[in-house]
Amino acid sequence: MYKKLLKKSKMKTLTTSYDDQFEVTTDxxxxxxxxxxxxxxxSDIVQRDVKIAGKMKATLFYVTGLCKIELLDNNVIRPxxxxxxxxxxxxxxxxxxxxxxxxxxxxxSINTYDSLDQAMRSLMxxxxxxxxxxxxxxxxxGTRGYEKRGIEEPKSEVVIRGxxxxxxxxxxxxxxxxxxxxxxxxxxxxxxxxxxRTKIQYCLAYMKGIANEKLVDEIRYRISCIDIDEVLETGTxxxxxxxxxxxxxxxxxHTERPDKTTAxxxxxxVIILVDGTPYSLIAPITFQELLKSPxxxxxxxxxxxxxxxxxxxxxFFALFLPSLYIAMVTYHHGxxxxxxxxxxxxxxxxxxxxxxxxxxxxxxTIELLREAGIRLPRAIGQTIGIVGGLVIGxxxxxxxxxxxxxxxxxxxxxxxxxxxxxxxxxxxxxxLRFSFMIAASIFGLYGIVxxxxxxxxxxxxxxxxxxxxxxPFAPFNYKDWLDLLYRAPLxxxxxxxDEPKTLDDKKQS
Numbered sequence: 422m423y424k425k426l427l428k429k430s431k432m433k434t435l436t437t438s439y440d441d442q443f444e445v446t447t448d449x450x451x452x453x454x455x456x457x458x459x460x461x462x463x464s465d466i467v468q469r470d471v472k473i474a475g476k477m478k479a480t481l482f483y484v485t486g487l488c489k490i491e492l493l494d495n496n497v498i499r500p501x502x503x504x505x506x507x508x509x510x511x512x513x514x515x516x517x518x519x520x521x522x523x524x525x526x527x528x529x530s531i532n533t534y535d536s537l538d539q540a541m542r543s544l545m546x547x548x549x550x551x552x553x554x555x556x557x558x559x560x561x562x563g564t565r566g567y568e569k570r571g572i573e574e575p576k577s578e579v580v581i582r583g584x585x586x587x588x589x590x591x592x593x594x595x596x597x598x599x600x601x602x603x604x605x606x607x608x609x610x611x612x613x614x615x616x617x618r619t620k621i622q623y624c625l626a627y628m629k630g631i632a633n634e635k636l637v638d639e640i641r642y643r644i645s646c647i648d649i650d651e652v653l654e655t656g657t658x659x660x661x662x663x664x665x666x667x668x669x670x671x672x673x674x675h676t677e678r679p680d681k682t683t684a685x686x687x688x689x690x691v692i693i694l695v696d697g698t699p700y701s702l703i704a705p706i707t708f709q710e711l712l713k714s715p716x717x718x719x720x721x722x723x724x725x726x727x728x729x730x731x732x733x734x735x736x737f738f739a740l741f742l743p744s745l746y747i748a749m750v751t752y753h754h755g756x757x758x759x760x761x762x763x764x765x766x767x768x769x770x771x772x773x774x775x776x777x778x779x780x781x782x783x784x785x786t787i788e789l790l791r792e793a794g795i796r797l798p799r800a801i802g803q804t805i806g807i808v809g810g811l812v813i814g815x816x817x818x819x820x821x822x823x824x825x826x827x828x829x830x831x832x833x834x835x836x837x838x839x840x841x842x843x844x845x846x847x848x849x850x851x852x853l854r855f856s857f858m859i860a861a862s863i864f865g866l867y868g869i870v871x872x873x874x875x876x877x878x879x880x881x882x883x884x885x886x887x888x889x890x891x892x893p894f895a896p897f898n899y900k901d902w903l904d905l906l907y908r909a910p911l912x913x914x915x916x917x918x919d920e921p922k923t924l925d926d927k928k929q930s
Contacts (some may be wrong), residue, residue: 443537447514449554453480456550459541471498473521474506478554487547489566496527497549497562514555521553522560530563542620569594575677575699577844582719587677592622592696598679599626603686607631615644615658615695619651623658626692631917631925633689639886640691640704655700658693662704664884669852671845672885674703674710681715689923705885705921707892709905711846712736717908725908733906735840738833739850743780744857744869746830750776752865768824777862779823783831784855786813791835892920 443455453468460466469481479501483493504525509517522531534540540559544550547565572594574580575587588595596610607629614620623644627637643662652658655675663672676682677699682692685703693702712732717725750769754762772779790809797805814832817823834854841847853876860868883890893901898919903909915929
C-alpha cells in the first residue's frame, strides 16, 4: 500500500511551485518583480531596498514577527550600508558575493539557493531573503526568531516525581531538551518537511546502535508516503502512519514529557517531533506500555509495583464494571450473595427503566459532564464537573430514574478511567465499555466473555510497526514479566524489552 502511495506522491507536482516560471538572473528588478507577484501582496512581508557601499543595489525580504528585527538591523543592513566604496572597488561579482557572505553579514547561517521554491520556504520560516543586483544567487540569512512559550510543567501529564520541564510548540527547543539528556553522538536527530502547502518541519530521533535500522527506515518511508496539504499536529501524523486505522487502540504513544521520551529512545524506540505542537510520538508501542509511567522507575520497586497493580485494576473497572452490573442484575441474580442481591433489589424498587437503559443514561451523562468540563474555562470546568455530577446524581436518585447502586458503579468507572496514564488508551476503553454493556444486556456474562475473546483476537493480530501489540503476553516472554504488572528492582532489569527488536539488548551489566 505504501509503495502505491509513494508512486502517487511522485506523480503530483506542487501547486505552489515557482521554479517552472522563475529563473534566477543577474537582473535585480526582474527577480524583485516576480517575488512581489508570488507573495500576493501579503501585509506581513516587508521589502527593504538598500545600497551596498552606497552604489550596488540590493533588496531584502523578511516576514514581520518571524524575523529578529534587531539582528537584521545590526548584523545585516547596517554592515551592508556602512561599507566604504573603496572596499569593493575592482571586485568581480563573485568576489563581492564572497565579501558579503564572509565579512559583511554577521549571522549564524547563510545559504545560497538557485531554486525559488526552497528560498520561499526558508523565507516563510523567518529567514531573510537577500537579492543583489548582478549576482544570480538567492541568499537566505539566518535571522529567524519569534515569541514562544517558555518551558513549563506538562499540562496533560501531572508529574508526581521527576523533571518538571515539558515540550513546547517550538521544534528546535524540543530537540534541545532531548539533546541535553542524551549527550551522545550516537543520538541521531534528522529533520524534514511534511505538508505540500504548510511545509511543517518534523524531526525523527533515534539511538544509533540501539534502534533497529529496519524500524527507522520503515517509519521514514511511511512519512515520505504522506500526500496531504497540511500536518499541523502529531495526531494527524499518527493517523496517517499507523498500521490499522480501524482499531480503537492507539498504535503510537504521545507525550509532553522529555524524560518519558528519553526513556523510550534508550529502549530502542523512534521518536517523531513536529513543529508547532508540544507532543512527541513514540513508535512502536505495546499494550503494557500504555499502563506505565516514568514515576514507576523514580520510586522504589515496592511503590512502583503497587501503583501498577492499581492501574490494571482501574483498567478492568473502566472496561467491565457497568457491563458486569447489567449482567448480574438482569440475568445472573443467583451468582450474587443473598444479602447483596436483596440490597440491590431494594434500591431498584420503583426504578422504571431496565438496568441497561439506566446504565446508558448515567454513562452518557458522565461523558457529557466530562466533555463540558474540558471545553469550559479551567476554573468553571472543575466546578461544573464536581457540582454537576453531585447534583445530577442526587436528583436522578431522588426522582427514581436510577438506583443508588448504579450511581456508585458509574462513579467508580469514571474515577478508574482517570487513573490510566495514557489518554488515548483511556478513550479506547471508554468506547469499548458501551459495546460490553450492549453485549451484557443481550447475552449476560456470555456476551461479556464473547466480546472479550473478540477483542483479544483483534489485539493478538494487531501490530505497531512490526512489533507485537500484546507482547509479552503473546508471544509470551518471561523475561519481560519482570517489568510488567510487577516492577522488579532496577538491578534485575538488565535487558531491554523484547519488543521492539533492538540491535543491543543489554541495558546494564
